[in-house]
Amino acid sequence: MNQEIDKNSEIEAIRHSTAHVMAEAVSSIFPDAKLGIGPAIENGFYYDFDLPRPLTPDDLPAITTKMKEIIKANKPFIQKNISREQALDLFHDQPYKLELINDIPDETLSIYSHGNFVDLCRGPHLPSTGKIKAFKLTTIAGAYWKGCEHNSMLQRIYGLAFPSRLELEEYVKKVEEAAKRDHRKLGKDLDLYSIYDEAGPGLVCWHPDGAVIRRTIEDFWKREHDMRRYSIIYTPHIAKLNMWKTSGHWDFYRDYLYSPMVIDEEEYLLKPMNCLYHILIYNSRKRSYRELPLRFAELGTVYRYEPSGTLHGMSRVRGFTQDDSHIFCRYSQLEKETVQVLDLAMYMINTFGFEKYQVKLSTRPEKFAGSDEMWQNATDTLKKALEIKNIAYEVDPGEGVFYGPKIDIKFEDAMNRAWQGPTIQVDFNLPQRFNVTYTGEDGQEHPVAMIHRTVLGSMERFMACITEHYGGSFPVWLAPVQVQVIPVADRHLDYAKKIEADLRKELLRAIVDTSSSTVNHKIRGAQMKKVPCMLILGDKEIAAGTVSVRWRSGEQDNNITIDKLLKILLDTVSQQTS
RNA sequence: GCCCACAUAGCUCAGUAGGUAGAGCACGUUCUUGGUAAGAACGGGGUCAUCAGUUCGAAUCUGAUUGUGGGCUCCA
Numbered sequence: 152m153n154q155e156i157d158k159n160s161e162i163e164a165i166r167h168s169t170a171h172v173m174a175e176a177v178s179s180i181f182p183d184a185k186l187g188i189g190p191a192i193e194n195g196f197y198y199d200f201d202l203p204r205p206l207t208p209d210d211l212p213a214i215t216t217k218m219k220e221i222i223k224a225n226k227p228f229i230q231k232n233i234s235r236e237q238a239l240d241l242f243h244d245q246p247y248k249l250e251l252i253n254d255i256p257d258e259t260l261s262i263y264s265h266g267n268f269v270d271l272c273r274g275p276h277l278p279s280t281g282k283i284k285a286f287k288l289t290t291i292a293g294a295y296w297k298g299c300e301h302n303s304m305l306q307r308i309y310g311l312a313f314p315s316r317l318e319l320e321e322y323v324k325k326v327e328e329a330a331k332r333d334h335r336k337l338g339k340d341l342d343l344y345s346i347y348d349e350a351g352p353g354l355v356c357w358h359p360d361g362a363v364i365r366r367t368i369e370d371f372w373k374r375e376h377d378m379r380r381y382s383i384i385y386t387p388h389i390a391k392l393n394m395w396k397t398s399g400h401w402d403f404y405r406d407y408l409y410s411p412m413v414i415d416e417e418e419y420l421l422k423p424m425n426c427l428y429h430i431l432i433y434n435s436r437k438r439s440y441r442e443l444p445l446r447f448a449e450l451g452t453v454y455r456y457e458p459s460g461t462l463h464g465m466s467r468v469r470g471f472t473q474d475d476s477h478i479f480c481r482y483s484q485l486e487k488e489t490v491q492v493l494d495l496a497m498y499m500i501n502t503f504g505f506e507k508y509q510v511k512l513s514t515r516p517e518k519f520a521g522s523d524e525m526w527q528n529a530t531d532t533l534k535k536a537l538e539i540k541n542i543a544y545e546v547d548p549g550e551g552v553f554y555g556p557k558i559d560i561k562f563e564d565a566m567n568r569a570w571q572g573p574t575i576q577v578d579f580n581l582p583q584r585f586n587v588t589y590t591g592e593d594g595q596e597h598p599v600a601m602i603h604r605t606v607l608g609s610m611e612r613f614m615a616c617i618t619e620h621y622g623g624s625f626p627v628w629l630a631p632v633q634v635q636v637i638p639v640a641d642r643h644l645d646y647a648k649k650i651e652a653d654l655r656k657e658l659l660r661a662i663v664d665t666s667s668s669t670v671n672h673k674i675r676g677a678q679m680k681k682v683p684c685m686l687i688l689g690d691k692e693i694a695a696g697t698v699s700v701r702w703r704s705g706e707q708d709n710n711i712t713i714d715k716l717l718k719i720l721l722d723t724v725s726q727q728t729s
Numbered sequence: 730g731c732c733c734a735c736a737u738a739g740c741u742c743a744g745u746a747g748g749u750a751g752a753g754c755a756c757g758u759u760c761u762u763g764g765u766a767a768g769a770a771c772g773g774g775g776u777c778a779u780c781a782g783u784u785c786g787a788a789u790c791u792g793a794u795u796g797u798g799g800g801c802u803c804c805a
Contacts (some may be wrong), residue, residue: 169744291732291734293733294801299802300731340740460802461730471805639764669761672767699765
């Protein structure tokens with residue numbers, strides 16, 4: 152354990168030291184460079200600079216060369232403690248460093264130098280620059296000073312740094328592997344979806360094969376919700392602006408809303424959320440405590456304005472369909488409902504093969520709706536629910552939304568990248584604004600407890616996620632084409648079509664390759680489309696009345712009967728396995 | 730939205746001293762009827778993102794716009 156900590160801090164020192172070396176290299180090329188900060192990060196480091204001209208990728212080789220010289224010179228890193236005045240004097244022409252110094256309360260400040268280069272720094276560092284064994288500058292990017300969009304934009308250079316060349320190469324390979332799984336690339340290769348310049352950025356069109364996957368997920372989702380006594384509803388895409396003024400969305404989320412449209416002299420808004428319609432349905436008549444909890448669920452399509460720079464394939468878009476639900480219950484039922492939502496959430500993400508996840512409980516922020524007591528009770532209830540489900544979680548203090556505490560679940564995909572998954576939010580605000588109540592045993596109206604929750608997030612983002620998670624090799628139950636039927640020659644077409652029909656009768660997605668190419672070529676085509684099951688049918692199979700199977704993995708099951716194949720496939724589909 | 734880069738055929742990409750576009754794959758036709766990851770020939774297909782400008786002449790140079798990518802910020 153201690154060794155692990157030592158190793159981590161050593162790697163951190165390597166990365167941080169490399170950042171200093173890069174800062175010296177950049178300073179020597181641009182004597183007027185103003186330095187921002189340069190920390191170690193996962194896999195490497197970055198350093199922010201204010202430079203007289205924009206950097207281009209062509210600048211990186213020169214910086215790299217300079218860095219190699221500095222490393223070769225093997226300059227020792229020397230730490231010194233200096234007084235505040237000395238520091239202010241030392242960095243008098245480095246405005247960003249001065250700002251940092253002024254942010255530090257201590258009277259004694261730590262600096263590190265190697266050769267003539269000095270930086271304000273807590274350390275630790277390597278003994279000398281020569282200890283840096285493997286680094287690679289990767290990208291240049293803009294970054295706001297202190298990460299605040301109102302500050303000036305600095306130029307950031309990102310780099311990788313590892314203890315050895317081998318580890319660096321391994322990491323580079325891993326990044327290449329991730330690029331192969333990028334849902335934008337696979338989305339094109341597998342013909343799953345597209346976004347059109349003509350139509351607008353962030354607006355996704357689902358192609359037939361992508362739509363099959365989505366529909367399969369939706370069917371699964373609906374079945375699960377039916378079983379768990381949710382009521383699935385449908386609501387319109389626009390509603391009067393006034394409704395969003397009442398809810399507070401118009402004030403709080405204006406930046407994310409599209410401009411209102413005028414219909415019959417009345418302003419309407421494209422809906423950014425489904426909750427208000429769900430409240431309308433709840434409020435359509437008086438509700439008794441006897442019918443609670445009411446769980447309204449909808450695959451609801453919403454539209455939000457997202458800044459152009461944040462759009463990303465299918466995972467960050469402007470129109471998307473949430474797997475949304477609003478649960479209306481009594482406060483005494485909150486715990487049980489939360490437990491049930493957690494149960495559903497865990498079941499769904501496990502079904503898609505996600506095993507690792509992190510759970511966060513976000514508590515009251517500075518600005519909030521409701522009372523202290525409501526927050527305290529609801530937060531405790533969420534905690535209790537997590538404990539009942541035996542789910543490890545971290546508390547994220549002050550990170551709750553203004554209207555209530557929430558649970559966020561992030562899960563890791565096959566490449567160990569985290570995706571935002573299920574969220575469960577308690578809402579104190581909307582029930583109050585829309586007077587959402589129920590009649591209790593006492594005949595009095597009581598405020599309802601309202602939970603917003605999604606499990607998959609949005610169909611678009613979830614599709615991006617599973618595409619990358621499976622690397623495009625979707626498990627049989629999700630695969631757009633489950634079986635590619637490959638006749639060896641034209642005379643085997645009739646048999647191939649009969650087999651296709653047998654599979655279709657069982658709702659298996661089978662397609663005959665009727666092209667006149669060779670068997671090899673047909674197999675290659677199916678392999679590239681990542682079709683899980685290929686049937687090769689020729690004279691032998693017709694004579695025996697069987698099929699020969701080539702699985703996507705390359706494994707073979709020759710000469711099996713159609714009944715046996717059906718059983719294998721239908722079992723795989725119903726078990727939702729690969 | 731901000732910083733930087735990029736934008737050529739459906740896809741992946743060539744095309745630098747500015748002289749009206751090319752490959753592979755895919756697609757179509759024909760030949761081939763093949764046994765587990767590319768059979769062959771021929772063919773169709775591009776106002777080189779859009780709009781201006783410089784020039785006798787622009788895919789190529791300049792500017793603007795749109796879109797995309799990597800970041801920042803943000804987020805389902």
